[in-house]
Amino acid sequence: MVTSVPNDPSDDILSGEVSQELILPRDSYNASRNVSELIKPHFLAMDNGGKPVDPEGEPDLVLEVERKVKLRLRKGDQTRYLDLLALESGLLGEHPVHKVFRLQAMGVPLDDGLAEKLKPGRFADNLFHSVTFQYLQNKETSGVVAEVFPDGTFLAIPFDLPSEWYGEQTATEANLLDIQPG
Numbered sequence: 208m209v210t211s212v213p214n215d216p217s218d219d220i221l222s223g224e225v226s227q228e229l230i231l232p233r234d235s236y237n238a239s240r241n242v243s244e245l246i247k248p249h250f251l252a253m254d255n256g257g258k259p260v261d262p263e264g265e266p267d268l269v270l271e272v273e274r275k276v277k278l279r280l281r282k283g284d285q286t287r288y289l290d291l292l293a294l295e296s297g298l299l300g301e302h303p304v305h306k307v308f309r310l311q312a313m314g315v316p317l318d319d320g321l322a323e324k325l326k327p328g329r330f331a332d333n334l335f336h337s338v339t340f341q342y343l344q345n346k347e348t349s350g351v352v353a354e355v356f357p358d359g360t361f362l363a364i365p366f367d368l369p370s371e372w373y374g375e376q377t378a379t380e381a382n383l384l385d386i387q388p389g
Contacts, residue, residue, distance in 0.1 A: 224332055225364050229302045236309040242266045249357045250293035255286055262289050269310050270318035276334045292355045300353050303335045338363055
């Protein structure tokens with residue numbers, strides 16, 4: 208799967224802001240695996256010309272390319288750019304900025320200009336892919352894409368929760384006694 212977003216001014220229409228608590232760095236990140244082990248098998252990288260290529264090479268920088276955050280991979284004289292959605296998340300449903308923080312914990316440097324855009328209070332959520340989707344007939348919301356799965360489905364973090372998503376009853380825990388192991 209290739210995840211490249213053209214440099215289209217309409218991208219800004221889909222931008223919004225998620226809650227600040229979702230984008231603050233955690234105290235620590237699991238940096239025990241190699242970056243190559245985190246790349247999902249169904250993703251490709253892009254070369255300098257925008258052609259899809261295998262995501263091979265050593266990660267040397269996290270930077271902004273065509274207004275989105277990418278991981279630069281170097282293999283000899285070849286440069287490839289990998290979208291952050293191609294990397295496994297540390298926690299399912301976390302904001303993709305945490306992939307940046309984990310890459311930093313793994314020793315991959317962050318471009319200075321990008322670092323400024325990721326600071327709390329200056330956070331630029333439009334650096335990450337966003338989508339508008341219909342949740343009820345004739346009702347839409349938008350949010351940042353947190354995960355893309357092999358079948359093309361995605362998980363999004365809404366910028367604003369629709370009023371229909373606020374329930375009067377609190378969520379309850381599943382009763383494990385009702386589960387009959389096979």
